[in-house]
Amino acid sequence: MEREKFSSRLGFLLISAGCAIGLGNVWRFPYITGQYGGAAFVLLYIVFLIILGLPIVVMEFSVGRASQKSPIRSFEVLERKGQKWHLFGYVALAGNYILMMFYTTIAGLMLLYFAKTAKGDFVGMTTSQIEGVYGEVTAQPWLMLICMVLVVFIGFGICSLGLKNGVEKITKVMMLCLLFLIIVLVIRSLTLPNASEGLKFYLLPDFGRMMEAGLADTIFAAMSQAFFTLSIGIGSLAIFGSYIGKERRLTGDAISITVLDTFVAVMSGLIIFPACFSFGVEPGSGPGLIFQTLPNIFNEMQGGRIWGSLFFIFMAFAALSTVIAVFENIISSCMDKWGWSRKKAVLINIVLVIILSLPCALGFSVLSGVQPFGAGSTIMDLEDFIVSSNLLPLGSLVYLLFCVTRYGWGWDNFIEEANTGKGIKFPKWTRKYITFVLPLIVLVIFVQGYISKFFL
Template structure:
């Protein structure tokens, strides 16, 4: 069967960026940047993005393009005879399914809030009443399941149209719209009275804040954010590598995707901090920021309902771009392993993902008694922990070792694939670093994730 291909380089870049650009760019990056010293933290983050995330992204793209397969089958195509790298394909598949088991619920929240903002549900609510809307949404099992199902149907609906006509065409529109909406919101935010103080907090290098938090803590926070922001480690990038031609070197493509991902994170901060400072609210992290804090700000703005609706259009596109990208990877597993047609893979996976996503959607109501990570935690938190702190770092380590050791695909094969075409070459001098140092850094990030989760709280 002929392998599908993207119709344009722009499509490949925007879809890969769409996969990397998730809600962590919006509700985590601005907060930790502000907490750890603003621009001082951003510089450390960018450094780790280049030395940590970028090489592994190039490796994922290379494995995908050389094999012309998804993670489910790529290692089987490229591995030395008699080796067992292909077993990781099942781990990568599990990681993608697990990611969608909770991300579809979060995507459903974004859709719900877009409609709530559009209908004017927050008009006239006091700052004390706004969090109640979020709490009521979580407590309603039918609503939670309905919005999650809508996110599933939208994602697979786009994928069912095919790679070029569905995934590429619609993601291009979504990502282009996302950037336009963000720029409009940035202009609105930075022109609010008192916005300058927020920008100063966000962008001014403040080393005293870094000292307060501790230099080591700041460095680990930057490493963690740089590592997890790119969605590397479970083949989410490899699939897009399998759909592109050989005319461009992969290091330059990875730089472009990383730059787009970083741009969205930086712009999100330029929306959130000026807005929060202008209205004197705490720019906290996580769902609280988006669902409890920002609706208050939009409520206080002139034409706030319009700006709030635009913001949740942007949030919905950020969530959906990731959902569509990972769904495409999930569909490719079935098409690569069992030769299924796209339509059959879509129908079966709609049912499968819907059923698998029910625990996360019901974890705030019917299943709220289940607290896997201790008091106050939810099923969604546990699934997120499994993906972010286990599948992504350990999967990245597998891609890394596969590309640099003679027991896997090997350095020479990796470099030959990465450097095919025109554009930026993968630096040959980096061989020692990616072979001996980078695997250790990935293990440190993995270990620190556990330390932070279970031993460094409070």
């Protein structure tokens, strides 16, 4: 059976970017940017994106395109007889499942908050009442389950239509809407009173604030964000490499996706900081910012119900684009490995992903007693830690070593694949850096993830 292909390069770029663009861009990036000195941090982040994220994106695409297989089989096709790289295929597939075990719940919350904002549920509420809504919502097991199941059905429903007619067509529309919405929201945020203070905080390099946070911590935060923002290491991007032809070199596409990912992250800061400063709100971290701080801001803003609805549908698109991309990876792996039809892969995985997502969806209510990292932690924290601090860095290391060492696919094969076609060449002079320095940086990120989790 001939492998499906994307109908257009734009489709490939938007879907790959959709996989990389997730909620970390929107809630984590603005927060840590503010914490580590604004523009000074952004500059560091961009440097690390280029020297750390980009090469690994090109490697994932190369392995996908050369093998024409999903991550579970790509190493099998490219490795030499007797080698064991193919075992990582199972780890990559497991990583995609674990990522979806908590991402489906977060995406469900985005849809729920969109519905609540559009309905006007927050109108007339006090600040503390709005902050309490998040706790009330997550404490309702059936509501959380319904939202999670809805996301699973939407995601697999789109994937069931096929690569071109489902995944490509719908993600393309969703990503273009996301980019349009973010520009509209930025314009609105910049026209708020006192928005200039937020802009100063965000865009003027403040090396004093950076030193206060600690130079080593700032460098590590920029490195981690650059690394995690692209979703590299579990084959989420490799799958899309397997759906493209050999007409273009892969470095140009990797740059386009990195630029889109960075654009969304930077623009999110342009929405959040002016709004926070305009209403005298501390830009808090993580879910609190999205589910507690921002609804309060929209409540005080003229036409806030409309702007709040637009913001949460933008967030839902960011989450769903990742869900669809990862579901496609899972489906393709099942079709490649076990010869299932797309329909069979969809039906089995709907059931499987719903069952696997139950612990996270119920982790705030029925299973709230399970606190893997001590008081106040949730099952979601554990699942996120397994993916972010373990599978992504270690998976990236596997792709790296596979592409640069003679014990794997090897540098020559990688360079030949990456540089097939027209466009920007992957620079050969980077070989020593990529072979010896980059694996060490990835290892440092992995070790630091444990240090900051358990020892700081």
